[in-house]
Amino acid sequence: MTPAVKQREKRLLILIPAFNEEGAVGGVVGEVRSAVPGTPILVVDDCSADSTRGEARKAGAQVLALPHHLGLGGCVQAGYRLAYELGYDYVIRVDGDGQHDPRDIPTVLKALEQGDCEMVIGSRFVDDNGEHTNVLRAAGIVFFRAMLRPILGRPVRDPTSGFVGVNRTALELFSATFPLEYPEIEALVVLQRKRFRFVEVPCRFRPRRAGRSTITAVKSLYYMIHVLLGVFVNVLKFEGRRK
Amino acid sequence: MDRLFDVVAVFSLVLIVWVLSSVRRAHIRVEYSVSWLLAGAVLLVLARWRTLDDWMAAALGISDSFMALAMIAGAAFLVVLYRLSLRISGLKDSSITLAQQVAILEFRLEALSEKRPSE
Numbered sequence: 001m002t003p004a005v006k007q008r009e010k011r012l013l014i015l016i017p018a019f020n021e022e023g024a025v026g027g028v029v030g031e032v033r034s035a036v037p038g039t040p041i042l043v044v045d046d047c048s049a050d051s052t053r054g055e056a057r058k059a060g061a062q063v064l065a066l067p068h069h070l071g072l073g074g075c076v077q078a079g080y081r082l083a084y085e086l087g088y089d090y091v092i093r094v095d096g097d098g099q100h101d102p103r104d105i106p107t108v109l110k111a112l113e114q115g116d117c118e119m120v121i122g123s124r125f126v127d128d129n130g131e132h133t134n135v136l137r138a139a140g141i142v143f144f145r146a147m148l149r150p151i152l153g154r155p156v157r158d159p160t161s162g163f164v165g166v167n168r169t170a171l172e173l174f175s176a177t178f179p180l181e182y183p184e185i186e187a188l189v190v191l192q193r194k195r196f197r198f199v200e201v202p203c204r205f206r207p208r209r210a211g212r213s214t215i216t217a218v219k220s221l222y223y224m225i226h227v228l229l230g231v232f233v234n235v236l237k238f239e240g241r242r243k
Numbered sequence: 244m245d246r247l248f249d250v251v252a253v254f255s256l257v258l259i260v261w262v263l264s265s266v267r268r269a270h271i272r273v274e275y276s277v278s279w280l281l282a283g284a285v286l287l288v289l290a291r292w293r294t295l296d297d298w299m300a301a302a303l304g305i306s307d308s309f310m311a312l313a314m315i316a317g318a319a320f321l322v323v324l325y326r327l328s329l330r331i332s333g334l335k336d337s338s339i340t341l342a343q344q345v346a347i348l349e350f351r352l353e354a355l356s357e358k359r360p361s362e
Contacts, residue, residue: 044346066346070339078343082350180339 010089012039012109015079017072018096019046022055025096029059032094035102036109042082043096046075052096073180084168084175092165100163104203108165111201118170118196119187121156122163122203136220144185144227151235152192156200159185163203170196185227189234247309248290251316255286275330278323286316 014032018025025043032041043056047069056063064082066075076093083091090112094100104122111120125141137160144159162184166174173194179186191198262279265271289296289312300311 062350064346064350067342068338070342074339074343078346081343082347085347 010113011087012036012090012092013083013086013088014039014041014102014105015076015083015091015093016041016043016056016061016096017046017075017079017093018043018048018052018056019069019072019075020048020050020052021096022048022050022052024098025052025061026055026059028094028096028098028102029056029061031098031102032105033060035105042079044075044079046070046072071181073178073183076183077174077178077180080166080171080178081175084171088171089168090165091171093162095162099205099207101204101206104163104201107201107203108163111199112165112167115167116197117199118167118173119191119198120165121158121161121198121200122165123158123161123200124203124205125157126200126202140220140224143224147228147231148185148188151189151231156188156198158200159188161203163205179230182223182227182230186230186234189231193234193237248293248296248312251312252287252290255283255290258283259287275327278326282316282319282323285319286312289315 014036016025016028016032021028029041029043032039041061042064043052043061044064045053045056045066047066053063053065064078066078070078079093080091090109092105092108092112094102094105100122108120108122111117141158141160145156148156148159164184164187170191173190173196174187177190179190188198259280262271262276262283266273266276289299293308296308296312299315300306300308303311303314305311305314
């Protein structure tokens with residue numbers, strides 16, 4: 001049977017933001033290639049001082065090289081902008097430090113393809129895979145869960161997860177407006193503001209392979225204040241909860 | 244008390260001269276010097292015009308006219324700093340957008356030149 005109108009194949013892009021991840025990014029790209037063969041991989045290099053860019057290219061990824069350091073949000077948004085301009089239908093973000101297991105990409109994609117939501121979060125807590133989360137971060141997650149519950153009108157188990165898939169509708173939104181410094185939690189509120197939906201799927205998290213987290217113990221307090229303020233500002237812009 | 248007013252007058256004169264000198268050396272753009280020059284001028288006028296300070300102190304319900312001067316000076320500098328924060332925020336947003344666009348253009352240019360055989 002030939003359909004009257006042939007449906008265009010949906011296009012997926014894997015987005016890997018990276019900053020000074022020369023020790024891990026090549027391995028991550030390799031794992032992604034094994035998990036979803038043939039899928040284009042874009043590493044967004046946030047002006048690393050090491051050879052992240054070269055390692056990513058060597059491993060077979062395309063590289064979007066930022067001319068100066070923008071921070072995680074600006075880096076991810078640059079990838080979203082390019083993906084949107086290039087007409088991708090789905091973008092799945094995997095961190096460049098190797099903490100996310102690329103074998104879970106098909107799970108995130110499947111949830112996106114079901115079309116019941118605009119964003120899918122790979123969650124380490126849906127099936128209790130959060131054993132590699134440090135105490136400070138775990139405490140932060142508990143705090144932000146409680147804070148987001150009334151704002152989102154539903155529970156979110158892993159609000160700080162960077163393992164995130166978006167469809168084209170969310171891609172369009174995030175290309176235009178995306179939190180710039182610590183984006184994960186604020187992005188949920190931006191999404192809610194636009195009455196978009198999200199689901200969480202279980203994913204495996206691992207310890208980072210190399211390098212250091214950008215959120216150190218000293219920066220945690222600044223992180224909390226920054227995110228709280230960002231959430232508060234976004235709540236002020238609230239446009240109504242999705243029914 | 245008079246000495247304090249003199250110190251403020253000297254400080255405001257130094258500020259004005261410093262800003263003008265920075266403008267002359269192109270260390271600061273004219274549009275950003277205006278706020279500082281205005282703040283310096285206001286401070287100088289207040290430091291020299293004691294009747295105005297007394298009137299402001301009475302209006303604000305403060306017994307000490309120097310405190311009135313300090314309050315007005317503090318408020319003036321806060322306004323200048325806030326205006327600069329606004330400007331910096333705008334510039335940061337522009338800089339982020341610009342950096343993203345430059346990166347995207349470079350990416351597309353590279354893709355184009357890879358498609359085309361070199362001449």
